[in-house]
Amino acid sequence: MMSPRRQPECEGTLSRRGAAARRRWLLVAITGMGAAVSVGLAGCLTRPAEGQDPAPGLSYRRLEIAASAEGDAAELHALRVDPARYRIRLVTAGAGDTATARRLAVSSGALAVINGGFFDEDFRPLGLRVARGRRLRPLRRADWGVFLIRDGHPEIVHTRDYRPEGVSEALQCGPRLVVRGEITRLKQQSAQRACVGIDRQGRVVLAVTRGHDVDATYLARALRRPEEEGGLGCRDALNLDGGPSAQMFVSVGRFRLDLPGTWGVPDGLGVFPR
Structure with missing residues (x-):
């Protein structure tokens, strides 16, 4: 990720990192872990049975979606969360540190974790972060969005519309992919993707792609498309950090989904029982 001073206010830095992150990746490769990492990029290490849902209020879907205008296809793994049952x-991961989604889940006790937003070469998150009502990082004046929990209810708003009153959790990233049921204008750029959405019933959707890199507009189409037409039925959706950061881990009873990224991330969104 580029430094905060030079990062554009758009999607253009999804898969780039600073010198520190590149050194870390080189160390992984040199120490002989490159094969394991390549498996992680390719897809799931553990996949649940098709049609299996983790628990009441949690549902899982694996979709095949169009990834580009060239006819490429990718997998989209989505966890749908009922906010009446789960927080x-x-x-x-802690100041200056990173962790995988799996490690974040284990250390926090979360049932599921998806990676969070952008960060700089020192692993400092870029943009607003609020945890349990405490602001950890300030709002960034960028053409991004904010996923937040206000008085127990999920919202996705534009940066300029963010208000802190009643907000217990917040994560800023961008761009917004779907706004009030409409796809936004997005740069033509492909990468592994992670995103958070809110469907028409107010449920939260956490989703990660695997396989072919996905153009942002094609991801938005799958998120917006109604469930009965093979989509996820999101009325709002926000892009999270992608590329090597895109990852999700779910472990609920016998249900287990592990979609690792290439490296750890400083934060993520976790799912906890109420």
Whole structure:
């Protein structure tokens, strides 16, 4: 990720990192872990049975979606969360540290974790972060969005519309992919993707792609498309950090889904029982 001073206010830095992150990746490869990492990029290490849901209020879907205008296809793995039964909270690795989604889940006790937003070369999150009502990082004046929990209810708002009153959790990233049921204008750029959405019933959707890199507009189409037409039925959706950061981990009873990224991240969104 580029430094905060130079990062554009758009999607253009999804898969880039600073010198510190590149050194870390080189160390992984040199120490012989490159094969394991490549498996992580390719897809799931553990996949649940098709049609299996983790628990009441949690549902899982694996979709095949169009990834580009060239006819490429990718997998979209989605966990749908009922906020009446589960809390969505920001989980962090600690100042200056990173962790995988799996490690964040284990250390926090979360049932599921998806990676969070952008960060700089020193692993400091870029943009607003609020955890349990405490602001950890300030709002960034960027053309991004904010996923938040206000008085127990999920929202996705534009940066300029953010208000702190009643907010217990918040994560800023961008761009917004779907706004009030409409797809936004997005740059033509492909990468592994992670995103958070809110469907028409007010449930939270956490989703990660695997396989072919996905153009942002094609991801938005799958998120917006109604469930009965093979989509996820999101009325609002926000892009999270992608590329090597895109990852999700779910472990609920006998249900287990592990979609690792290439490296750890400083934070993520965790799912906790009420």
